[in-house]
Amino acid sequence: MFTGLIREIATVKSYRNNILTIKSKHKAKLGDSIAVNGVCLTVIKVNPDGFDLELADETRSIIDESKISGEVHIEPAMQMNDRFEGHIVQGHVDCVGEVAKITKRENGTDFIIKVDPKYIAHIIPKGSITIDGISLTVNDVYKDSFRITIIPHTLENTLMKHYRVGTKLNIETDVFARYIDHILAHRSSKKSMSWDDVDKIQMSY
Template sequence: MFTGIIEAVGSIKTIKHHAKDMTISIDCGALDLSDVKLGDSIAHNGVCLTVTKLHDNGYDVDISNETIQRSGFSAIKTGFPMNLEKAMQVSSRFGGHIVSGHVDGVGKIISITELGSAIEYWIKAPDQLARYIAEKGSISIDGISLTTNAIDGAAFKLTIIPHTISQTTMQHYRVGTLVNLEIDVVARYLERLLLGDKAAHSDTGKDNSGKESTMDLLARSGFIG
């Protein structure tokens, strides 16, 4: 588990493509590896990956085809910047929100506007994720724990302070940049929980997208009339 508080920005040194997956070598930048061992989990732009080899100021991780297809990793190349966060320890301060390191989809930055010293970003999420994104709710963008400030359909607004931009890959964002999205884990489990016993069946109470609508779930569960 992670908190979405980025510890360092690293970069990809090498990429080795295999039949259906890849191995990448990471330059970890300022990330402290003194307590990292083989098999440990580190989040890379919000994707939880396992350390398979340690070397000077870095390490290797394997990326499965499933991860490549579900994240922005399909477009990575050498030199690509990476937000890095080591797995949370029991004694760690919980500074962000619960981040699992499992990407739900890829969003696209559709506008960037300077607002004084801050910067406003609008990001378009995949339509199927829109129901899970709430105004003033938590969302992970490339592994960064952030708060949505406004919603417009499947698009949402972020207002980011200079410190966050300077300490993360957000300093490289441009209109059109693809970012990894992870919705708030509470929203994901709440929808499943509201299905009740019907969760065990694959063909009941679903809309055209294959899922029961959130409003139908809330109404059937007595939250709305």
């Protein structure tokens, strides 16, 4: 589990044969879970200047390849004794969004993010969303997009300062919205749910 608070901006050294090599100050251990631009990956090798991670076929089928090059956000998995901030992030990317519009404001910057309309039901006004691993709050939701406002501190300390119209983004919607939607969809079949059914729903995320 993650919080959506970026701990470091690291650099991709290489990406070959599904293996991602990261240069980072973070001292990872073999088997650690680390979110890279919001994608939960497992450390398979520790290097003097970073670590290697492996991308599964399912992961590669969802994310955009631009998300595994250049500079990337990283966040190690939350420890049991860590202070909980941000929001509950699984590191399971739902879809790739795209910056549709950027508007400068007096004390922030508005981003309109376009997504496949089928994911809009899981994006809630004033709720939480994860974009490239960053925990953010949704302001408004439209038919196929949503609006967020980024404060200067977040803009300056993340890769969002480089985002332009057309930039691809890893999107993870709210985990509780996904749970509720899935449960209600199963209830609509008028079939009572067993504990095995509930376990299967939880394991699917």
